[in-house]
Amino acid sequence: MALTKEQTQHFYHKLLHMQKELSGEKKKTQSMTEEVGELSNGVDNHMADHGTLVTDRMTDQTVKEIDRELLEEVNHALQKIKDGTYGICEKTGQAIPYERLEAVPYARMTVEAQADVEDDLETDAPSFEREFHQQVKDLSNKETIDQKSSQTYEILDREQDSN
Template sequence: MALTKEQTQHLYHKLLDMQKELSGEKKETESMTEEVGELSNGVDNHMADHGTLVTDRMTDQTVKEIDRELLEEVNRALQKMKDGTYGVCEKTGQEIPYERLEAVPYARMTVEAQADVEDDLETDAPSYEREFHEQVKDLSNKETIDQKSSQTYEILDREQDSK
């Protein structure tokens, strides 16, 4: 069922609000970065202060990148509205349900199509990435086993002490 005019207008305004918010946050983040830059010019800063500054800058950069990508998605959705292709899954050509668009107004695919794409990305990951993830899982399991062993020894020690 195609989106109603009211639903489309509601989503359009929602996207515009997101666009304004993301553009506004960009300016706030830039001013925060300038403040951090001013702090780093001091000569007497402690090494821990420098570590904090580096972490703050990395966080700011990450937030900027996420906001930039999200703004691109919002702009893409607004363009699709103008083109008349908004709400159509890019993978299947099916209509994206209103509920999904209400939750994620810049959605480009249905939930099922998005899940398929994400599954394909995991499957297509280079072997070294899969091996890395398997090793991380193995390490997690090893830590769990080590923790259980440690707990078992603690219980045995307590039993020995109580005798």
């Protein structure tokens, strides 16, 4: 069922809000040399302090990259609203259910079409990429996040045992 004008306006405003949040002023991060300089001036700095600094920096970069990609998706969805194609699956041409758009307003496909695309990517990907995607799924899956039964934990245990 196609979206009503009111529903489309609702998603338009929701996407604009997301766009504003994603493109808003981000906190300015110190350069790596400034941060390392601050650590090296201390007397009892531990190597772990430097490791934490690097990990924090990598985390910040990852979050920025995710925000950038999400902003691209939001902008794409806003363009689809302008073109009159918003809410239509890019793979099947079917209407994307309202509930899915409410959860993911920048969705390009129905859940079924998205799952098919992800399955195709998984089977076409090299084995290390498939393993990585499975690990990400394990770490974000609410059922396995606190369990040691996931593939990710098995790999970590094997690596730890080999050391």
